[in-house]
Amino acid sequence: MNIKKLFFRNISGTNKKEQAEAEKLQAENTAKETAASQDLNNIPNGYYSQMEIEKLSPAANAAKRHEIKNYEGCLLGGAIGDALGWPIEFASLYSIKEKYGEKGIQDFVLKNGIAEITDDTQMTIFTADGLLKSAIKSFNDNEMPDIKEIHTSYKDWLATQEKGYSPSDKGWIANIETLYANRAPGGTCLGALASGKMGTIEEHINNSKGCGGVMRTAPAGLMYYKNPKIAFETGARCAAITHGHPGGYLPGGVQAAIIANLIQGKNLEEAVDNSVEILKTYEGNEDTTKLIAKAKELAKSDVDPEDAIKEIGEGWVGDEAIAIAVYCALKSPNNFEKSVLMAVNHNGDSDSTGAITGNIMGAYLGTENIPAKWKNSVELSTELIQLAEDLYKKPNEIENSDTRYKG
Ligand SMILES: [Mg+2]
Incomplete structure (x- = not known):
C-alpha cells in the first residue's frame, strides 16, 4: 500500500x-x-483483522477503489496468479519443492521471455467480452446482463480451443491470435459448450462442481461494482452456463461479489462477509458457506499456510477454490506477492487458485502494488489493460464499441 x-x-x-x-x-x-x-x-506473520490494520494505518484502507488501477490490478493480478500456477498445476507440493526449493515456486517460468496464461485467464477475458457486448446494447447497474451474450462469448472461446486462428467479425477479443492456444482447458467447459445448450441455475447442464466456473467471473464484479447482489447473480449465472452443481456455480457469484465490494471501497473482511450474506440466500450454499467460514478461521489462526490450505482442500472444485483464495487474501492482506505465491504452492489446482486470488488481491491493492517484473512479462498484459479500461468506462464512452464489441 x-x-x-x-x-x-x-x-x-x-x-x-x-x-x-x-x-x-x-x-x-x-x-x-x-x-x-x-x-x-x-504485524506477525499471520492474519490481523482488517479493522485492526485500519486502526494501525488509517491511510492504508482509505483508498477509493473505483479507479482504473484497481481494474487493471484485478485482471493483471488474475493473469499473474494463473501464470505462476501453470507450470505446477498438476504437481504435488512435494514435487514442487523438489524442483523449485523449500519455499516452492517463487517466480515465473518464462517461455521466450513470456509467462503463459491458461484457460482461466482466457475465459475471464471472454466473460468480460460477453458482459461488454451486453452492456453496449443496454446497461443498468441494477439489471442483469443478457447472459446469452456471455454464452456466445464462451462459444467463441471454445473456437479458440478447437480451431486455428482466422480473422472474424466477432469483435476484437475473438481476433486476438494469442488466445488461440491450448493450455489444459477444463473438460467440463469444453463439453458443456460443445453441447450447444446453455446451463442455468434453474436448469443445470450437468452436476459438475469443478472450479472452471469460479475462475472466470471476476469481470462481473468490476462491471456491477455498485450492486454486489447483481454482481453475485451475474457471476453465478456465468458459471452455471457450464457448471451445474451449486458448489460449481455459487462460488462464481461469491468471487464477483467480493470484487464488487472491494471496488466499492470495503476492506477484504467486509467484502467476504457481505458476499457470504448474499451467498446464504441461495439454495445449495451450505458447502461453500462452511468452507469460507473455515478459511476465515484458519487465516486468524497460527496454523502454517501449507497445512491450512491442505485442510481446506485442493481447489479442483469451486467451493474449495474460492475458500483457498479467501484464505490466502486474508492471510496476507497487504502483500500481493505473498498471497498469490501462497495460493499456488499446494497439491491442487494451482493456476486456478492463483488466478482467483490474484483477481481479488489486484482489485484490492491496485496495479501499483503488483511487482513490475510480473506485470511486464505476463502474456496478454496489453490486452488485459485495454479490457480493464473498457470495463471501467461507462459503456457509451467506449470508443468504437459497435465494432469492438459486436455481439
Ligand atoms: Mg488453467
Whole structure:
C-alpha cells in the first residue's frame, strides 16, 4: 500500500504561507507514515483483522477503489496468479519443492521471455467480452446482463480451443491470435459448450462442481461494482452456463461479489462477509458457506499456510477454490506477492487458485502494488489493460464499441 502517495497527493503550495503549511503537514504525515509502517512491520506473520490494520494505518484502507488501477490490478493480478500456477498445476507440493526449493515456486517460468496464461485467464477475458457486448446494447447497474451474450462469448472461446486462428467479425477479443492456444482447458467447459445448450441455475447442464466456473467471473464484479447482489447473480449465472452443481456455480457469484465490494471501497473482511450474506440466500450454499467460514478461521489462526490450505482442500472444485483464495487474501492482506505465491504452492489446482486470488488481491491493492517484473512479462498484459479500461468506462464512452464489441 502506497501510504506516502495517499498522504502527499494534494500537497502543493503556491505561496510562502501555503508552502510552510504544506511542509508542516508533510512533516506530520511523514511521522504518521513512519509510525504506521512500523506498526505494520510489527504485524506477525499471520492474519490481523482488517479493522485492526485500519486502526494501525488509517491511510492504508482509505483508498477509493473505483479507479482504473484497481481494474487493471484485478485482471493483471488474475493473469499473474494463473501464470505462476501453470507450470505446477498438476504437481504435488512435494514435487514442487523438489524442483523449485523449500519455499516452492517463487517466480515465473518464462517461455521466450513470456509467462503463459491458461484457460482461466482466457475465459475471464471472454466473460468480460460477453458482459461488454451486453452492456453496449443496454446497461443498468441494477439489471442483469443478457447472459446469452456471455454464452456466445464462451462459444467463441471454445473456437479458440478447437480451431486455428482466422480473422472474424466477432469483435476484437475473438481476433486476438494469442488466445488461440491450448493450455489444459477444463473438460467440463469444453463439453458443456460443445453441447450447444446453455446451463442455468434453474436448469443445470450437468452436476459438475469443478472450479472452471469460479475462475472466470471476476469481470462481473468490476462491471456491477455498485450492486454486489447483481454482481453475485451475474457471476453465478456465468458459471452455471457450464457448471451445474451449486458448489460449481455459487462460488462464481461469491468471487464477483467480493470484487464488487472491494471496488466499492470495503476492506477484504467486509467484502467476504457481505458476499457470504448474499451467498446464504441461495439454495445449495451450505458447502461453500462452511468452507469460507473455515478459511476465515484458519487465516486468524497460527496454523502454517501449507497445512491450512491442505485442510481446506485442493481447489479442483469451486467451493474449495474460492475458500483457498479467501484464505490466502486474508492471510496476507497487504502483500500481493505473498498471497498469490501462497495460493499456488499446494497439491491442487494451482493456476486456478492463483488466478482467483490474484483477481481479488489486484482489485484490492491496485496495479501499483503488483511487482513490475510480473506485470511486464505476463502474456496478454496489453490486452488485459485495454479490457480493464473498457470495463471501467461507462459503456457509451467506449470508443468504437459497435465494432469492438459486436455481439
Ligand atoms: Mg488453467
